[in-house]
Amino acid sequence: MKFSVVEIRLRPGQLFKVVMKNTASKANSEIFHNIAFLKKELTTGELHGATSHMGEDFKLPENLREICFGETSIVNPEEETEVELQAPLEKGNYTFFCTIPGHAFLGMQGVLIVE
Ligand SMILES: [Cu+2]
Numbered sequence: 001m002k003f004s005v006v007e008i009r010l011r012p013g014q015l016f017k018v019v020m021k022n023t024a025s026k027a028n029s030e031i032f033h034n035i036a037f038l039k040k041e042l043t044t045g046e047l048h049g050a051t052s053h054m055g056e057d058f059k060l061p062e063n064l065r066e067i068c069f070g071e072t073s074i075v076n077p078e079e080e081t082e083v084e085l086q087a088p089l090e091k092g093n094y095t096f097f098c099t100i101p102g103h104a105f106l107g108m109q110g111v112l113i114v115e
Pocket residue numbers: 032033034098099100103108
């Protein structure tokens with residue numbers, strides 16, 4: 001379970017489009033995913049801790065919402081969504097990840113590098 005893109009490099013403030021496609025087959029999977037972009041870099045352990053208290057509606061917990069600058073909707077197998085976002089203005093590394101509990105821990109995370 002991982003993203004096909006795990007590293008994104010952008011200029012400060014650059015606009016970018018995220019296309020999120022769940023390539024699992026409906027016949028074999030009911031697992032859905034999303035992507036959230038954070039205003040800072042978190043370790044896998046921090047992500048795991050932050051998402052393990054998520055409610056059944058899979059909305060981001062308050063502590064993550066405060067540091068999130070963009071997210072896709074939740075995508076079911078064989079479905080696709082997209083969202084246009086703007087990179088942070090400050091250079092640095094920023095975590096993006098799937099907020100469904102356990103998914104970041106299994107590998108659904110990456111880094112947005114603003115340089
Ligand atoms: Cu996921």
